[in-house]
Amino acid sequence: AQTVTQSQPEMSVQEAETVTLSCTYDTSESDYYLFWYKQPPSRQMILVIRQEAYKQQNATENRFSVNFQKAAKSFSLKISDSQLGDAAMYFCAYRSAYTGNEKLTFGTGTRLTIIP
């Protein structure tokens, strides 16, 4: 079974600075997808960024980028130019690429605080 570990329960960053959230995962599969979801105080889960394991290039979405290290099974999220609206819980998630195993496996989350 796959597992996802987020070792930082809480992080804080000054507004306009850069912060990196860590995520590691364990799998025996070679093809899969990794996601970062954001959960603001409204509690709705919002997709931040997605990475396909077969792609070597790290995904980027505006101020959000990932550092995907497949051999190390590491998938960190970097937020540049942090804004007050980035304050939220951030969840890393894994999904198999194989049919019949489409569920998302989530980490326990990292609470990000933005300091004005």
Add this chain to the structure above:
Amino acid sequence: DGGITQSPKYLFRKEGQNVTLSCEQNLNHDAMYWYRQDPGQGLRLIYYSQIVNDFQKGDIAEGYSVSREKKESFPLTVTSAQKNPTAFYLCASSIGRPVLTDTQYFGPGTRLTVL
């Protein structure tokens, strides 16, 4: 607007009662999912459905039931057999098979409290 709606936003239940949580989507997605979120934990999969009239148990299906009679709707019933039902429940949908790259999108959630 396309999206996923869940109702009600807050739900209170007395012990021994069954309650049904609603999830509707107008994204024309084939696949739908129910997750449970407890404090300090990530989401855990309860049930999922890849197509109408078909659904599979997830990791924590005991005490829950679902139906998928329409593509747009995937209601979740929390039965009296569920020992600790107080939690936040999230519904999600995705395009589904055979699109293996599909992403799950979430509704706003329902907070269930057992009194």
